[in-house]
Amino acid sequence: MAREIRLNAFDMNCVGHQSPGLWAHPRDRSWQYKDLEYWTDLAKILERGKFDGLFIADVLGIYDVYNGTGDAAIRQATQVPVNDPLSLIAPMALVTEHLGFGLTASLSFEHPYPFARRLSTLDHLTRGRIGWNIVTSYLESGARNLGQQAQTEHDARYDYAEEYLEVCYKLWEGSWEEGAVLRDRERRIFSDPSKIHEIRHVGKHFQVPGIHLCEPSPQRTPVLYQAGASSRGKQFAAEQAECVFVAAPSKVLLKKTVADIRRRAAEAGRDPRKILIFNLQTVIVGETDAKAKAKFDDYKSYVSYEGAMALISGWTGIDFSRFQPDEPLKHVHTNAIQSAVEAFSTADPNKVWTPNELALGLASAASVRCSSVARKPSPTCCRSGWKRPTWTVSTWPTR
Numbered sequence: 001m002a003r004e005i006r007l008n009a010f011d012m013n014c015v016g017h018q019s020p021g022l023w024a025h026p027r028d029r030s031w032q033y034k035d036l037e038y039w040t041d042l043a044k045i046l047e048r049g050k051f052d053g054l055f056i057a058d059v060l061g062i063y064d065v066y067n068g069t070g071d072a073a074i075r076q077a078t079q080v081p082v083n084d085p086l087s088l089i090a091p092m093a094l095v096t097e098h099l100g101f102g103l104t105a106s107l108s109f110e111h112p113y114p115f116a117r118r119l120s121t122l123d124h125l126t127r128g129r130i131g132w133n134i135v136t137s138y139l140e141s142g143a144r145n146l147g148q149q150a151q152t153e154h155d156a157r158y159d160y161a162e163e164y165l166e167v168c169y170k171l172w173e174g175s176w177e178e179g180a181v182l183r184d185r186e187r188r189i190f191s192d193p194s195k196i197h198e199i200r201h202v203g204k205h206f207q208v209p210g211i212h213l214c215e216p217s218p219q220r221t222p223v224l225y226q227a228g229a230s231s232r233g234k235q236f237a238a239e240q241a242e243c244v245f246v247a248a249p250s251k252v253l254l255k256k257t258v259a260d261i262r263r264r265a266a267e268a269g270r271d272p273r274k275i276l277i278f279n280l281q282t283v284i285v286g287e288t289d290a291k292a293k294a295k296f297d298d299y300k301s302y303v304s305y306e307g308a309m310a311l312i313s314g315w316t317g318i319d320f321s322r323f324q325p326d327e328p329l330k331h332v333h334t335n336a337i338q339s340a341v342e343a344f345s346t347a348d349p350n351k352v353w354t355p356n357e358l359a360l361g362l363a364s365a366a367s368v369r370c371s372s373v374a375r376k377p378s379p380t381c382c383r384s385g386w387k388r389p390t391w392t393v394s395t396w397p398t399r
């Protein structure tokens with residue numbers, strides 16, 4: 001059966017998202033990230049181009065693993081300066097009708113009670129077009145600035161995420177019954193207290209006794225995205241997410257990753273085909289292949305080595321300043337480097353990479369096309385066959 005491809009654009013409320021150094025290109029507009037028009041223009045272009053959604057990445061913290069400082073990241077605008085993504089969404093929703101919005105928000109640094117309200121508010125304002133990319137965060141610098149000595153241990157962050165989501169589900173799905181809002185002018189009753197329930201959550205990490213503060217929004221629970229690449233991350237995604245974001249450079253690796261996620265979803269009792277999987281792909285378009293290729297070569301000449309190293313060091317936790325730019329990384333094939341290589345190389349998976357090649361691979365992990373896509377927008381964004389969790393007062397587990 002023919003299946004429809006889904007398209008998400010990928011951006012971040014900063015200058016240098018995934019292409020370090022490209023900010024210096026004369027045609028670059030990313031420095032205008034502070035202007036609302038940059039975002040409303042983008043939203044309108046995406047809607048006109050029949051995209052399903054705009055996925056907005058975010059990190060809280062600075063990339064300070066390379067050379068043990070944040071200087072390279074700061075010099076090259078490697079995801080710093082970075083503004084908060086949340087306030088971009090309402091204005092973009094106002095100028096579009098169908099486009100969905102995938103908001104990245106870390107659950108490691110904010111309590112679920114105010115967070116659930118933030119997302120319900122956005123779901124109301126976008127008329128049900130909001131999604132949440134659930135991240136557990138990977139930068140130590142973020143944790144330190146929020147008063148933690150270090151990040152919580154990797155797998156424990158996902159355990160924490162499970163309970164976080166449970167609190168959110170209770171607030172979104174279980175607190176306000178359908179029909180709780182009466183707006184009855186005659187009887188002067190706006191909402192019916194008998195249909196609004198305290199969630200009485202008592203867990204290992206959170207205690208939330210009260211009701212959700214928002215009336216039910218169009219989707220209640222936003223579309224749930226996840227992008228964990230580790231085994232525990234994929235397990236969490238397979239159990240919880242509707243959309244999974246992966247970064248596989250070749251069909252072989254993509255097939256392997258997708259099969260793994262679908263197998264885990266089936267084991268968790270879900271219909272594995274209902275999970276939408278988005279692969280990260282940079283596509284450079286031009287009127288002809290030759291023009292697109294020329295553009296690509298031009299962009300590659302702007303790649304910043306130190307900007308790329310700051311990014312890869314932050315992702316992997318390995319200080320790449322320990323290596324010469326042309327030194328083969330044959331003794332450092334840890335999982336972390338392997339995943340960086342997998343994410344940004346397009347060639348032989350057994351190749352031994354040098355930092356230089358990684359930098360270039362990162363900034364130029366693109367395919368060059370001169371094609372157009374004809375398709376209808378999806379009015380339901382990315383929600384597909386998702387089964388609403390049945391959180392009612394009587395089914396809540398007691399701890």
Ligand SMILES: Cc1cc2nc3c(=O)[nH]c(=O)nc-3n(C[C@H](O)[C@H](O)[C@H](O)COP(=O)(O)O)c2cc1C
Pocket residue numbers: 056057058059104106134135136137138154226227228229230231232233234245246247280
């Ligand atoms: C395509 C893609 C996009 C991601 N975007 C973000 C992001 O915007 N913010 C973030 O904190 N993590 C982001 N991540 C990282 C993951 O969500 C996850 O935190 C990270 O991979 C560590 O978890 P893991 O060890 O399970 O892989 C992204 C990962 C992928 C593959």
